[in-house]
Amino acid sequence: MAKRKTWTILALLVITSLAWLAFVKPEHDRQKAQTETGIEASAALPQYQPDNQTEEGFLAGLRQFWAFTGFRNVTSGHLIMILVGLIFIYLAIRYEYEPLLLVPIGTGILIGNIPIFSDGGMNLQVGIYQQGSVLNYLYFGVLKGVYPPLIFLGIGAMTDFSSLISNPRLLLLGAAAQVGIFITFIGALLLGFAPPEAGAIGIIGGADGPTAIFISSRLANGMNLLADGTPVKNLIGPIAIAAYSYMALVPVIQPPIMRLLTNRKERLIRMKPPRAVTKTEKILFPIFGLLLTCFISPSALPLLGMLFFGNILKESGVTKRLAETARTSLIDIVNIMIGLTVGASTQADVFLTKESILIFALGAAAFAIATTAGVLFAKTMNIFLPEGDKINPLIGNSGVSAVPDSARVSEVEGLKADKTNHLLMHAMGPNVAGVIGSAIAAGIMLSYLG
Amino acid sequence: MAKRKTWTILALLVITSLAWLAFVKPEHDRQKAQTETGIEASAALPQYQPDNQTEEGFLAGLRQFWAFTGFRNVTSGHLIMILVGLIFIYLAIRYEYEPLLLVPIGTGILIGNIPIFSDGGMNLQVGIYQQGSVLNYLYFGVLKGVYPPLIFLGIGAMTDFSSLISNPRLLLLGAAAQVGIFITFIGALLLGFAPPEAGAIGIIGGADGPTAIFISSRLANGMNLLADGTPVKNLIGPIAIAAYSYMALVPVIQPPIMRLLTNRKERLIRMKPPRAVTKTEKILFPIFGLLLTCFISPSALPLLGMLFFGNILKESGVTKRLAETARTSLIDIVNIMIGLTVGASTQADVFLTKESILIFALGAAAFAIATTAGVLFAKTMNIFLPEGDKINPLIGNSGVSAVPDSARVSEVEGLKADKTNHLLMHAMGPNVAGVIGSAIAAGIMLSYLG
Amino acid sequence: MAKRKTWTILALLVITSLAWLAFVKPEHDRQKAQTETGIEASAALPQYQPDNQTEEGFLAGLRQFWAFTGFRNVTSGHLIMILVGLIFIYLAIRYEYEPLLLVPIGTGILIGNIPIFSDGGMNLQVGIYQQGSVLNYLYFGVLKGVYPPLIFLGIGAMTDFSSLISNPRLLLLGAAAQVGIFITFIGALLLGFAPPEAGAIGIIGGADGPTAIFISSRLANGMNLLADGTPVKNLIGPIAIAAYSYMALVPVIQPPIMRLLTNRKERLIRMKPPRAVTKTEKILFPIFGLLLTCFISPSALPLLGMLFFGNILKESGVTKRLAETARTSLIDIVNIMIGLTVGASTQADVFLTKESILIFALGAAAFAIATTAGVLFAKTMNIFLPEGDKINPLIGNSGVSAVPDSARVSEVEGLKADKTNHLLMHAMGPNVAGVIGSAIAAGIMLSYLG
Amino acid sequence: MHTLLLAGAAAGLDPLAWTIVVVGISIVFLSLLVVYFFFRYILTYILNFKLKSFARKKGIDPAEAQTARTIQSGEVNAAIAMALYQYFNELHDVESGVITIKRVSRNYSPWSSKLYNMNNL
Amino acid sequence: MHTLLLAGAAAGLDPLAWTIVVVGISIVFLSLLVVYFFFRYILTYILNFKLKSFARKKGIDPAEAQTARTIQSGEVNAAIAMALYQYFNELHDVESGVITIKRVSRNYSPWSSKLYNMNNL
Amino acid sequence: MHTLLLAGAAAGLDPLAWTIVVVGISIVFLSLLVVYFFFRYILTYILNFKLKSFARKKGIDPAEAQTARTIQSGEVNAAIAMALYQYFNELHDVESGVITIKRVSRNYSPWSSKLYNMNNL
Ligand code: NA
Ligand code: NA
Numbered sequence A, B, C: 001m002a003k004r005k006t007w008t009i010l011a012l013l014v015i016t017s018l019a020w021l022a023f024v025k026p027e028h029d030r031q032k033a034q035t036e037t038g039i040e041a042s043a044a045l046p047q048y049q050p051d052n053q054t055e056e057g058f059l060a061g062l063r064q065f066w067a068f069t070g071f072r073n074v075t076s077g078h079l080i081m082i083l084v085g086l087i088f089i090y091l092a093i094r095y096e097y098e099p100l101l102l103v104p105i106g107t108g109i110l111i112g113n114i115p116i117f118s119d120g121g122m123n124l125q126v127g128i129y130q131q132g133s134v135l136n137y138l139y140f141g142v143l144k145g146v147y148p149p150l151i152f153l154g155i156g157a158m159t160d161f162s163s164l165i166s167n168p169r170l171l172l173l174g175a176a177a178q179v180g181i182f183i184t185f186i187g188a189l190l191l192g193f194a195p196p197e198a199g200a201i202g203i204i205g206g207a208d209g210p211t212a213i214f215i216s217s218r219l220a221n222g223m224n225l226l227a228d229g230t231p232v233k234n235l236i237g238p239i240a241i242a243a244y245s246y247m248a249l250v251p252v253i254q255p256p257i258m259r260l261l262t263n264r265k266e267r268l269i270r271m272k273p274p275r276a277v278t279k280t281e282k283i284l285f286p287i288f289g290l291l292l293t294c295f296i297s298p299s300a301l302p303l304l305g306m307l308f309f310g311n312i313l314k315e316s317g318v319t320k321r322l323a324e325t326a327r328t329s330l331i332d333i334v335n336i337m338i339g340l341t342v343g344a345s346t347q348a349d350v351f352l353t354k355e356s357i358l359i360f361a362l363g364a365a366a367f368a369i370a371t372t373a374g375v376l377f378a379k380t381m382n383i384f385l386p387e388g389d390k391i392n393p394l395i396g397n398s399g400v401s402a403v404p405d406s407a408r409v410s411e412v413e414g415l416k417a418d419k420t421n422h423l424l425m426h427a428m429g430p431n432v433a434g435v436i437g438s439a440i441a442a443g444i445m446l447s448y449l450g
Numbered sequence D, E, F: 001m002h003t004l005l006l007a008g009a010a011a012g013l014d015p016l017a018w019t020i021v022v023v024g025i026s027i028v029f030l031s032l033l034v035v036y037f038f039f040r041y042i043l044t045y046i047l048n049f050k051l052k053s054f055a056r057k058k059g060i061d062p063a064e065a066q067t068a069r070t071i072q073s074g075e076v077n078a079a080i081a082m083a084l085y086q087y088f089n090e091l092h093d094v095e096s097g098v099i100t101i102k103r104v105s106r107n108y109s110p111w112s113s114k115l116y117n118m119n120n121l
């Protein structure tokens, strides 16, 4: 069954890629050629010409209407992206892969790839990149990095840091998995991306959608200038889509790596049950977590400040209604908006580029490296830990964050080895530590490349 | 009882109109005269003069304060509008006519017609048209057409398309009722409105508040320029108020028309119970509805895209919390804002104009025509339908949308003819089809006149 | 126990003040000196110099990173403010003093005082005063006065005016307590504040956080110009913090004053139980309250309009879902935002000034005067009231608003004198009247000084 | 603009500062007095009038009809007791800052009935 | 821009105004007709095909397999009854404007099971 | 601005790219190590100290007072069991993405009592 699912997904990915190569590339080149030869070239196409008033009445009106329909303006790029959107929705509903994200993003892709008449730069105020359109207003929150901190507020208000407090050494697993970020950064540089772009791409390895969006809105937003005066590329769309795609595919990507890197004995390790955590500790954790991490990496303040703020609202016990709203209405509204606009930002003509392909390849590598680093670091820690207090390396993968999917993977893999060995609670520790870790890494990228 | 209600409402309308003619017209003319003769004319009135420092102390202070009170700045226009606001609130509470809209709009009218000191163009940052005021910030969402799509998102998340899926031919009734839009468009042109203004006015016949606001914010917003360089008028306020007024009065307007156009035999037609609809169909409907309708009319994307997006959230079954938030907190917040600001935008000096009267007249006609078209089209369809599968023409009126009030009217009228013949479920089909239909019509208006 | 609490708080305040004098003042002076001598002076400090490329590799990178950490940029001012933030959070959790406000504000203070690298005016888009940062976007709602009216909307939707309707003379106690506003205004003028600043400071005496923020965003926002061309100071932060601090300390500040001004006989007065209030009266109160108060003071419209709008939503009975959203999700979201940003606006370098100290002193006086005025006015009214219909002066303090804490103080003090004499319901009258009263006073300030 | 009036205030104290104080306090009292009178006398008068005309229609002696002023009900006392109970027992209402007098008994009201409205169209 | 086409419309009535009307009405009908045909024929065809292939796998005679078109269920009638009941009794659903056919019986569905998904990785 | 340092990076690989990697990884570890030490040693020390002084006041031998480190409770195991149970049974908590250890037994706490606070003013 599991195998069949994996095959289904791989098949879908292969079909998409082939379709792309077959249709999109040539179409894209053709469009590019047109752009270069100027507006005259496109005048050869059958299209709406407002000045042509020779035809009269109903037929002219119908022709004008036709010029505005999607059928007249569609390209194979649009169709490919619509197919991608449908696949996202299918994966979300059929396999429940991160449905809260993939359904809005998938629908957003459909909405963003309805072909719109824009000959001669005409602005119908419909598309996400057209000034004055509703989608453009909602996209503001992505472009200016306003949505991600609000999502972190909600995540803070729903996260229980108990397992970290009771066993703080699990924090280090959350650190180890961030190695994926930095190695991907090097990889992106080697593939020719400019440093700020490479930094943003690296954060895909952090397996945190909001962090990835936040960093790319700061570093690779199409507006900043490089040292030589050329602007960075706008990679928010591809980076976000890559991050969420792989987060959704965590149950497909991680298990083989985990099995490869561990032997049966390691998979059977039982961890000590976590100790009880007092209410005071739960209140002090976000307060001092905020102060300590933000003093070290102030650039991570928008993310970590909000994360711990949300957690203070939750744990203080006197602001229940604020925490409740932060983790329900507020995060839901922002989720809807961010999913829709990130999805819609994949408009075929700006999304189907060589860069997007490279980013997807780098993203896959980043996830694999991060998982590997987490598992290997757990094994390394075991060398120094006393017998009876060892860490089951199957929770190492959880350090990438992708809350709570990667912790679920730990649980499932643990149960495969021993049906009575529940790793979920232990995996929650590195899981939330991974969120903190990648926010710190993001802060470092910002302070060097921002 | 029903009669008494009808009379009450007519009486209120007549009183309002008379009061207007008696008080507002002359007042308005006087003001206009003043404006034309310049600021000197108004200097003759008793008013606050900051330069006059001869008086001293308490009395001067009191005089200054008096200059700012509403009592000093009130005109008969303000009083008329306050009366209108009170009538709205009364109708909403007493007869529960669209209370979720009429209460906010009514209160908004009160708030928008508190007389504010604005001699010499002074900006106290209080009124909705004064830059920097809170109302002005909130009005942004109306002016830029941001609120209506968000409302459609919520409506999508609460709409069940089952009756359309089980009996898709009812879609055509939703199309027929849109005839009202186009005939009203011609009417408005004949009455001298500029084409974009006429297009926006026509949409009142669509019986969809958010659609009407969206289109008028795009076509008749006071900022676009006509071919001859003159700006279009800002008709958002009158159009929105007319649309919502008549939507509230659907239970008063539609029944007489329905009874006039049908005979007893037709009113007794029993329709086949709808078939069961599978979960898959309910998921596929919004997805393909989105693609099909938006490919035909991409300008309707902001409305239809959001409507179907909300419905996907509802029907996917894996994003329940997002759908829940979209149809509760999110739509409620937007409802409060849109009602308040649309109401407040009826500030007497910009609202009480000849145009507003004409728009109200056209709106009434639009509703009547749309209802007529829906009922007659149902009768026409019956000619071609086999015995035993006919449509009860009493659900034709529901094609105008005004969800769910017009479907309720169908139910009530059906029960009058036959106490056991429930038409509600059948009427829901054309009802939601009417929403789609008027959004498509709106898209057509935009692509021709935008 | 009560005493111990009082002492704890006083001790905390004294420690803070001493720490300030010891550390902050000199630090502040040093910084100021630096600023005056220019950028050269600061060049003497060990810091990140982007041009210095002589060092290579890891060490240089580490040095650069260090330049960005909070440890490198911290000043004693930051530490003091972090201590203040921690005290706020402690008071909120330990004593439940206005936790819904003090927890967000306290955390906001922590977030606003994470030291950020800003040498040479560099903008990392992190701090609340740095353009483009998330906090800066959220702060917009404070700066433009958008949040306070939304909070009033929610308050309106949760307030029951029954006790005012059943006993409208309690309205006058709400008026009396506003004397504190005007006397504080004089005090602030005497201490050298410019008139608009003094007006904003006076409103602290109104004991209404949102009103205080709204007025200071209009009068003392750092942007308006005085008659002599100098800009007013930006006092939003100190005024808001002072207002909320003292509102939280109402249970500490008011009781001694109340006991001082009343004798045992007065404290034992039993008030007549309030009469039943009809649904109609409850609907008419907000409608006519809105019209009457806003005609008198239209500048109070953004606050009072929204307050009564919320109440109409609540009392109309046909818009329950709107009222529910207004008093839950909507007000919670705004509460989170306003608390966070007002807290963060206390960045040490702009907050720790002589003005802040003076504002805190004036605020304490304002609260004391307002409480005194309320109690004394109740005693004055008793002179004219017939036996058996007298007012227990222990509810006079509730006129300052600080809903519902000051009403609770009335209840508690009343119970101390007579264990069976519940004053809570009676105290609710002046309590909500105080909200209206201070909004009117705010409107007056705006119309004279705006 | 009119801050001009207070230009010298920072130094001594412009008489207009005092004006603001006197006018301000007066207006606050005046406003709330107006609201007081409106609800205490005008509204009560109107509502009583309606009550009486209603009584007259029903053939009841208007003098016997309770005036709005004097309606006293056990309900309210129950409501207060309820409020206090909730207050000291920290039910959700208090925690969430909602301040209400709950009517303990909920009566049928034609206003709350959509059915009523629909069937009589 | 193309309002140019209607420049003279305010005076008489430009023929293009009529064009908008005719094209507009046609397109609205056309759009909804397309949706109609899609759901009435194409989608039903696909779903029937799936049903039949499913039946074939299970060894059932495809001819006997119910087609999507004709599935009729007591459930739906129950749902309508329920909806009407709620409507006339003003349960929360109606008040809040949610218009739903509630399936009265909720069956187990593999789609709603995360466990299913997780255990078979 | 300091992207200057990496100006040539696109071509070969500037040594500073490696610096970012090395410094970056170090700092991430360092930060989480600092948090680890703070909560593992400093906070535990403080909380133990408070526990002991509390024990001393009550006349209990501080040595016997449980240190914060070693408190073990059945509650937590119950909580884990509960969490797993919920997880595999898909209660609302899991669906909504809330990840919590629920304390199965809720004890009275003076912190949660407003009454406590009010009566002792
Ligand atoms: Na991570
Ligand atoms: Na419609």
Ligand code: NA
Binding pocket: C205, C206, C207, C208, C399, C400, C401, C402, C434, C435, C436, C437, C438, C439
């Ligand atoms: Na007050």
